[in-house]
Each structure stands twice: as C-alpha cells, then as structure tokens.
Amino acid sequence: MRPITTQTLFSLQFSGDPQFSPDGQSIVYVKTTINQEENKYQSQICKYDRKTGRDIPFTQGLAQDKLPKFSQDGSYLAFVSTRSGTPQLFVMLTDGGEPKQLTFFKKGVKSYSWMPNNQLVVAARKDDANEKSDVRVVNTLRYRGNGYGFYGDEPIHLWLVQVDGSGPQQITDGNFDETDPTVSPDGKKIAFVSWREENQVEVTPSLYTVDLDTGLIDLTYQGKGSVSHPVYSPNGKWIAFFGHEHGEDSGYNTELWVVSTGSGEARSLSRSLDRPVGNQVGTDARYETAEVSPIWDMDSQKIYFTATHEGDVYVYSVTLDEKIQKETPGDTQVVTSFSYHSGVIAYAKETPASPAELYLQQNKEIQQITYHNTPLFKSLTVSVPERTKFQARDGLEINGWLLKPPGFSSDQRYPLVLEIHGGPHSSYGNTFLHEFQVLANSGYIVLYTNPRGSHGYGEAFVRGSIGDWGGKDYEDLIDAVDAVARLPYVDRNNLFVTGGSYGGYMTNWMVAHTHIFKAAVTQRSICNLHSMIGTSDIGFWFNVKELDGADIWEDEEFILSRSPIRYANRVQTPVKIIHSEEDFRCPMEQAEQWFTALKRLGVETELVRFPNENHDLSRNGQPEHRVERLDHIVGWFNQYLGNKE
Ligand SMILES: CSCC[C@H](NC=O)C(=O)N[C@@H](C)C(=O)O
Numbered sequence: 001m002r003p004i005t006t007q008t009l010f011s012l013q014f015s016g017d018p019q020f021s022p023d024g025q026s027i028v029y030v031k032t033t034i035n036q037e038e039n040k041y042q043s044q045i046c047k048y049d050r051k052t053g054r055d056i057p058f059t060q061g062l063a064q065d066k067l068p069k070f071s072q073d074g075s076y077l078a079f080v081s082t083r084s085g086t087p088q089l090f091v092m093l094t095d096g097g098e099p100k101q102l103t104f105f106k107k108g109v110k111s112y113s114w115m116p117n118n119q120l121v122v123a124a125r126k127d128d129a130n131e132k133s134d135v136r137v138v139n140t141l142r143y144r145g146n147g148y149g150f151y152g153d154e155p156i157h158l159w160l161v162q163v164d165g166s167g168p169q170q171i172t173d174g175n176f177d178e179t180d181p182t183v184s185p186d187g188k189k190i191a192f193v194s195w196r197e198e199n200q201v202e203v204t205p206s207l208y209t210v211d212l213d214t215g216l217i218d219l220t221y222q223g224k225g226s227v228s229h230p231v232y233s234p235n236g237k238w239i240a241f242f243g244h245e246h247g248e249d250s251g252y253n254t255e256l257w258v259v260s261t262g263s264g265e266a267r268s269l270s271r272s273l274d275r276p277v278g279n280q281v282g283t284d285a286r287y288e289t290a291e292v293s294p295i296w297d298m299d300s301q302k303i304y305f306t307a308t309h310e311g312d313v314y315v316y317s318v319t320l321d322e323k324i325q326k327e328t329p330g331d332t333q334v335v336t337s338f339s340y341h342s343g344v345i346a347y348a349k350e351t352p353a354s355p356a357e358l359y360l361q362q363n364k365e366i367q368q369i370t371y372h373n374t375p376l377f378k379s380l381t382v383s384v385p386e387r388t389k390f391q392a393r394d395g396l397e398i399n400g401w402l403l404k405p406p407g408f409s410s411d412q413r414y415p416l417v418l419e420i421h422g423g424p425h426s427s428y429g430n431t432f433l434h435e436f437q438v439l440a441n442s443g444y445i446v447l448y449t450n451p452r453g454s455h456g457y458g459e460a461f462v463r464g465s466i467g468d469w470g471g472k473d474y475e476d477l478i479d480a481v482d483a484v485a486r487l488p489y490v491d492r493n494n495l496f497v498t499g500g501s502y503g504g505y506m507t508n509w510m511v512a513h514t515h516i517f518k519a520a521v522t523q524r525s526i527c528n529l530h531s532m533i534g535t536s537d538i539g540f541w542f543n544v545k546e547l548d549g550a551d552i553w554e555d556e557e558f559i560l561s562r563s564p565i566r567y568a569n570r571v572q573t574p575v576k577i578i579h580s581e582e583d584f585r586c587p588m589e590q591a592e593q594w595f596t597a598l599k600r601l602g603v604e605t606e607l608v609r610f611p612n613e614n615h616d617l618s619r620n621g622q623p624e625h626r627v628e629r630l631d632h633i634v635g636w637f638n639q640y641l642g643n644k645e
Pocket residue numbers: 282421422423424426500501502503505526585586615
C-alpha cells in the first residue's frame with residue numbers, strides 16, 4: 001500500500017453528468033482525467049450500454065468535451081468542446097462519425113438545449129464588434145467575473161442553430177444577459193432566464209418566454225431573488241426552476257419552484273425540506289462539468305432534484321402537491337449529477353473514500369457501473385473520516401468530521417489541522433478531499449466542521465453568520481478545536497489551521513484572536529472587508545449582505561472591526577499566504593495587505609503568489625500548480641511541527 005500524496009492528483013479520475021439516451025438503453029457521461037505531460041485536464045464523453053455493460057469512449061482527443069445531450073429522437077448527440085479553442089457546440093450522429101462544429105462564437109457557448117425538430121437553442125455572448133483597442137471602458141459594476149475575466153461589451157443572448165451547421169440566428173436582443181434556455185414540448189416557445197435590469201447594484205433575474213412564431217417576449221415569472229435552471233414539464237403546463245425570493249444573496253436556501261405557464265402562479269415545492277437544492281458540499285477532488293437542472297417525470301406530476309442535507313447530497317423527488325421523498329438510499333454520499341428515465345436513476349456519487357463514480361438505481365437496487373478510480377484506490381492508504389458532533393458554547397449542535405492518519409493508534413499523540421471551508425454558505429461533507437487525505441497521510445489528524453453559516457442544516461443555521469463574521473462562527477470553530485484537543489490522542493501543542501476564501505478570512509481572524517495554533521496557511525483569503533467591497537467582483541453586493549447591510553459610508557467602523565487587518569498587530573502565529581494573482585473574488589491586494597502588515601509587524605510569514613490562476617486554484621487550477629500548492633501547505637506545517645513550545 002502507498003500513501004496518498006500531493007502527486008496522487010495526477011491519477012484521479014472524475015466522472016459525471018450522466019445522460020440517458022431517449023430509449024433509456026445507454027448512458028453517456030463525462031470522464032475527466034489529468035494529462036500530466038501537458039499539465040492539463042482532458043474530458044471525454046463515454047458511453048455505457050445497459051444491455052452489454054460495455055463502457056466505451058465516445059469522443060476522443062486532448063480537449064474538454066462536456067455537457068452531452070441527446071436529440072429528442074436519439075439520432076444525434078450534442079456536446080460542448082474546447083477542441084477548437086473556446087467552448088463551442090458540436091454535434092455527432094449517435095452511431096458514430098466525426099463531430100461537426102455548429103458554433104463559432106469568439107467567447108464560446110454558455111448553455112444550450114435541443115428543440116424537437118433537431119434544431120438547438122444556444123446561449124452565447126455576441127462577438128464584440130468594438131475590439132479595436134485593448135483599453136477597457138467600463139460602465140457597469142458587473143464587468144468581470146472570477147474565472148471568466150472581463151466580460152466585454154456584448155451580453156449573452158439566445159441563438160437558433162441547425163444540425164446541418166446553418167445559423168446562428170439571434171432570437172433575443174438588448175443590453176442584458178439571457179441564459180438557461182428551455183424549449184416547450186411543441187417547440188413553439190423558449191423560456192429563459194434574463195437580467196433585464198441594467199447596471200444596478202443588486203440584480204434579480206426573472207423568467208421570460210419568447211414565442212418563436214411572433215418573436216414576442218413575455219414575462220413568465222418576476223424574480224425577487226435568484227432564478228435559474230428552468231425546465232418545461234412534458235405536458236407544457238409548468239416550468240420548474242431553482243430560486244428564492246431574497247434578492248441577490250447566497251445565505252438563503254435556493255428551493256425548487258414551479259410556475260404555471262397558463263396562470264403564471266408560482267410556488268416553492270421544496271420549502272418544507274428546509275434544505276438548499278443542488279450540491280453545496282465542496283471538495284478539491286471534483287472536476288465540475290455540469291450543473292443539474294430539475295428533471296420531470298413523464299407524467300408531469302413529479303420532479304427529481306438534488307439537495308444538500310447535513311454534509312450529504314441526495315436525489316429527492318417532489319410531487320406537484322409537495323410530497324417530498326428521498327430517492328437515493330444510504331447516508332454517506334454526495335450526488336454531483338444525475339439523470340432519470342422511466343424509474344431508473346443514473347447518478348454520479350462521491351464518497352469519503354473515492355471521487356465520483358457512476359451508479360444506476362432501479363427498484364431500490366443499486367448497481368455501480370464505473371470503477372475508474374478503483375484500481376488506484378486499492379493500492380492507496382485511504383483514511384475514512386468519522387462523523388462527530390460538538391456543542392457550541394450557546395448550546396447549538398455543530399457537525400464535523402475527524403480524519404485520522406492511516407494506521408492510527410489511540411496510544412499515540414498526533415498533531416491536528418483545523419480546516420475551515422469557504423462561503424461561508426457552503427459546507428463540508430461526505431466526499432473525498434485530496435488535501436485532507438494528504439495531511440492525514442502525512443501524520444496529521446484533520447478536523448473539519450460546518451460552523452453556523454454553513455448550508456445543509458436549515459435556513460436559520462445558514463443565516464447564523466450574517467452580520468456576525470468573526471463572531472459566533474469563530475466560536476463554533478474554536479469550541480470544536482477545544483473539544484478535540486482534549487482527546488488523549490491529540491497533541492494540543494501542535495495545532496494548525498488553514499482555510500480558503502471565507503475560510504482564509506477566518507484563518508486570518510483566528511491567528512489575530514488566539515495563539516493556540518503553531519502555524520497557519522491562509523488561502524485566497526480576505527483581511528480587509530472594507531477594501532474588498534470595491535475590489536472583488538462581487539464585493540459591492542456580497543459584503544453588504546454578509547454584514548447585514550453594513551456599508552462604507554454609515555458603518556465603516558463596524559466593517560473594519562470585523563476585518564482581520566485591524567488586529568494584525570496581535571498575530572504571533574507564523575502564517576503562509578497562498579494566493580492566485582488572477583483571483584477576482586478575493587483579489588490579490590488582500591494577500592498583499594496581509595503580507596505587508598505581518599512583515600512590518602515582524603511576524604514570520606511567506607507569500608506564495610500563483611500566476612495565471614484564479615480563485616479556483618485548489619479545484620481546477622493547473623495540475624502542477626495544485627501539487628505545488630499542496631506541497632506548500634504540508635511543508636509549512638511540517639516546518640513548525642514539534643518545535644517551539
Ligand atoms: C470572503 S469573500 C468571498 C468568499 C467566497 N464566497 C463567495 O464566492 C468563498 O468563500 N468561496 C468559497 C466557496 C471558496 O472559494 O472556497
């Protein structure tokens with residue numbers, strides 16, 4: 001058996017986005033591997049035949065092929081591929097042949113949907129006509145996005161393209177983005193999400209419908225918060241979508257909604273679940289290729305969707321009369337994507353001991369159908385986490401996990417690393433986490449918890465950090481460390497801490513408020529909530545929401561009082577700062593401020609800058625950079641391990 005190391009990353013495989021063929025006999029899915037020589041990810045579409053069990057690659061090459069979707073008659077498979085540079089729409093016959101490129105948008109395709117007559121509707125940004133100069137003239141607050149870069153002047157619109165390659169024909173227009181098209185069963189209408197308000201601080205999308213005969217666009221549902229992933233019911237009477245009514249805010253449960261295409265009446269079907277739809281469990285061992293939309297049963301009475309519950313993600317179903325049922329059994333799983341066909345669910349499932357593999361579930365029987373990681377994992381010392389619960393000082397129950405080194409013995413004492421997730425409205429859960437396994441395999445116990453502010457424990461819990469960053473969320477984490485440090489096998493003189501994004505903010509906050517940690521690594525972090533308002537791609541709305549409306553001109557003192565930079569002169573813990581130079585979410589200037597402050601104050605610190613990387617370095621950065629990042633984390637802790645009591 002071999003330990004899991006930073007280099008293990010190169011051998012991991014990620015499967016997801018299963019799609020049934022219309023006859024239900026085959027399933028296509030996306031498999032992503034890492035090409036170490038090229039230092040790149042490669043995604044190909046594979047096809048699993050349910051009768052023969054044969055699993056074969058369907059597309060070839062070194063590019064990223066993703067978002068496969070069968071045409072309604074099953075004769076074509078469309079997918080988005082980077083094989084010609086930017087992500088463009090391709091189509092191929094399902095019985096084989098060469099893929100044909102259907103779109104040539106300079107900035108690529110965002111989303112698409114099949115029409116009944118073998119046409120497709122595509123959401124793509126119009127080519128920028130004014131690219132005469134490389135100077136950027138900016139007139140809106142939303143002019144850049146982490147991981148995308150600068151949006152340019154042209155918004156995203158809908159276009160019709162034909163399988164023979166003709167088109168694209170533009171079908172919506174205006175100075176706002178329009179995405180997520182869904183086609184009515186008769187092919188006459190397309191519903192889509194649109195941001196028809198320009199240049200506002202807080203924008204809330206709505207659902208619109210375009211009539212393809214007349215070109216007229218109607219408002220179908222006036223959004224009051226978030227609206228995404230609309231899907232027509234097979235009988236055309238409803239559109240299901242994900243949304244909430246709380247403005248632009250990630251600190252609420254997004255729910256499954258339906259709107260009647262006749263009366264316009266809209267309601268949430270999943271409110272009683274009190275859980276957010278979709279997968280809110282983070283990991284560094286997933287290569288996301290698709291977001292799952294709601295899936296209707298053929299009778300138009302039931303909808304399938306995923307939701308996050310206490311660190312697990314299950315498939316659920318809900319009827320139009322709001323009866324909710326958990327569909328995937330077991331309690332240790334993170335379903336990242338799924339497809340449904342006549343009573344059978346095909347799903348990609350991560351567990352604490354493996355990145356995602358595909359499963360089929362029929363009549364409560366489960367069959368694993370891919371084993372891409374199995375040979376590797378049979379030769380590795382994988383540690384399986386134990387679920388734990390803690391009581392915060394105000395009595396609230398906090399969930400967490402302890403990951404012990406392989407070969408753990410309770411007679412020994414182990415150093416401990418506290419890992420803090422970002423968001424703050426995301427969560428840790430029952431998935432495979434490469435960084436944590438590397439630490440456990442290096443001899444550390446890893447403690448990770450879901451403090452208040454995390455998703456998956458109800459809306460009251462997720463709102464528990466609003467207006468209180470560095471308050472009760474901090475206490476929840478410290479109370480968990482206190483409890484674990486009392487265990488006989490934990491070396492309380494060797495406690496370490498790390499986290500990314502909001503987890504980096506909290507790491508900075510911690511070293512400024514306690515001296516219990518031997519060393520810290522702060523990643524993609526925030527130290528100044530005041531300057532972040534103007535420099536992050538989301539700062540102008542996110543920071544104000546997270547601090548419960550606090551804004552620069554009225555509440556400057558409060559904002560600074562919740563910023564670690566104010567307390568930098570209390571830091572004694574050695575801090576390594578890891579940051580990506582193209583991070584538009586928690587901009588590089590945050591790391592620079594923290595580094596400069598700690599250096600000036602004589603604290604042991606080191607700044608590690610990753611060029612050509614953004615906020616997602618740990619998840620989809622260049623593979624070699626990801627390995628280097630992990631080496632920096634483990635190396636920093638090892639450097640301080642054991643010495644200086
Ligand atoms: C600290 S400000 C922005 C934090 C960011 N939240 C939303 O984008 C965040 O914490 N993201 C998490 C999910 C991360 O990057 O791990």
